[in-house]
Amino acid sequence: MANSDKENKPQGNQINIELPEEIAEGEYSNLAMIAHSNSEFVIDFIRLMPGVPKAKVKSRIVITPEHAKRLLGALADNVKKFEATFGDIKKSDEAPKFPINFGGTLGEA
Numbered sequence: 642m643a644n645s646d647k648e649n650k651p652q653g654n655q656i657n658i659e660l661p662e663e664i665a666e667g668e669y670s671n672l673a674m675i676a677h678s679n680s681e682f683v684i685d686f687i688r689l690m691p692g693v694p695k696a697k698v699k700s701r702i703v704i705t706p707e708h709a710k711r712l713l714g715a716l717a718d719n720v721k722k723f724e725a726t727f728g729d730i731k732k733s734d735e736a737p738k739f740p741i742n743f744g745g746t747l748g749e750a
Contacts (some may be wrong), residue, residue, distance in 0.1 A: 677709075687699065
């Protein structure tokens with residue numbers, strides 16, 4: 642019994658993080674909008690679909706300015722590691738262009 646209690650408790654600076662199955666599946670987003678106040682950053686992750694005039698916010702994350710700066714650093718570090726492995730990420734200055742029909746034929750219902 643003592644061993645199983647020891648195994649479940651985080652050691653030192655470790656954090657025990659639970660990832661529920663429905664969250665682990667993730668949520669696709671192809672647009673993010675960021676706003677801030679003097680005390681927080683609000684990041685809305687949005688799914689914009691071709692031919693649909695209304696986009697939906699799929700997730701909203703609210704963080705402190707300190708955590709926003711940490712997130713910025715973590716993203717920069719991960720992009721650097723990604724590019725070292727897979728090559729430069731191409732960046733376009735123009736907005737993404739979505740074909741109305743996703744490039745296939747239009748269906749009828």
